[in-house]
Amino acid sequence: MIDLRSDTVTRPTAAMLDAMMTAPLGDDVWGDDPTVNAFQAALAQQAGKEAALLFPSGTQSNLVALMAHCERGDEYIVGQSAHTYRYEGGGAAVLGSIQPQPIENDEDGSLPLEKISAAVKADDFHFARTRLLALENTIGGKVLPAAYIQQATDLARQHGLSTHLDGARLFNAVVATERSLKQLCQPFDSVSLCFSKGLGTPMGSALVGSQGLIDKARRLRKMVGGGMRQSGIIAAACQHALDHHVSDLVHDHRRAARLAEGLSALPGVEVTSQATNMVFVRFPDTHVQPLATWLKEHGILIELLYATRLVVHRDISDADIDEVIAVMQRYFECQ
Ligand SMILES: *Cc1c(COP(=O)(O)O)cnc(C)c1O
Secondary structure, eight states: EEOOGGGGGOOOOHHHHHHHHOOOOOOOOGTTOHHHHHHHHHHHHHHHHSEEEEEOOOOHHHHHHHHHHOTTTEEEEETOOOOOHHSSEEEHHHHOEEEEEEEOTTTTTTHHHHHHHSSSSOOOOOOOEEEEEESSBBBTTBBBOOOHHHHHHHHHHHTTOOOEEEETHHHHHHHHHHHOOOHHHHOSSEEEEEETTHHHHHHHEEEEEEEHHHHHHHHHHHHHTTTOOOHHHHHHHHHHHHTTTTGGGGHHHHHHHHHHHHTSTTOOOOEEEEEETTTEOOHHHHHHHHHHOOOOOTEEEESTTTTTTTOOOTTTHHHHHHHHHHHHHHHHHHH
């Protein structure tokens, strides 16, 4: 199957599985898994932060970050379409007693500065205490402009807010901008990074930040059930991805551009945007269901829920891209 539903479907390679099989292990809740410790130290250094902490998922890494920055009854400013607000089951509110203050994202994924300022509450006991600004990069595949990030995080600091970045796909931004992980993490107090998206690990995310924040996060991670034992198996996969898969993302971006170009030439397909490894398309409403069925019959999976998002990843080849374009072309020729 050519699976365009998400980059989360990527499978570990034989070399990654080998790294996992041969990793020296300990018990990470006791702090003595050497592979976890080495990975966390290496990642922290690469991100230019004091410390890093491994998590089973990005949802848990984001939740713990929000809980480390905010106390009960505090509030965080976040995008209406941000993952931490929209796609994490309301965890910040449910489990952290943290009130979200969502703001409509602009077309480029940014939160307008004047809306951030207007959302910060005065110090008055009627209001929740505004504590944190949370951004996402990439968002909908788009890289947030560096100048915007600087302005938004400067503004947050002027208001006494901490800053968190959901960097589930920050490595895509690293590759797309040719800036370093350290440069892209620098404006933020904490950053959550995923290894189970386009980087191909079976699981694993990491939070980076100051030693104080990570110490707090370790306690919270245990509280929410994220303390793991021989998690060197996961850390070995993440380290392997960091060493060998990051630079491959450039091929995903190239293939996504090729897919967008091919599809935009077809009648009945409107490519609405393409950035990094994602292509957003629109089909006439009446074609969505029959097209998805046709594609499935021809070995191509797309997510009907978000029928307009096609995600390219390391398990999609150049030939697969040509095949997707050809199969879609045949569908619309038959109409
Ligand atoms: C995937 C993703 C996460 C984390 O998801 P998990 O499935 O919990 O690892 C967080 N933020 C964004 C933007 C994501 O795409």
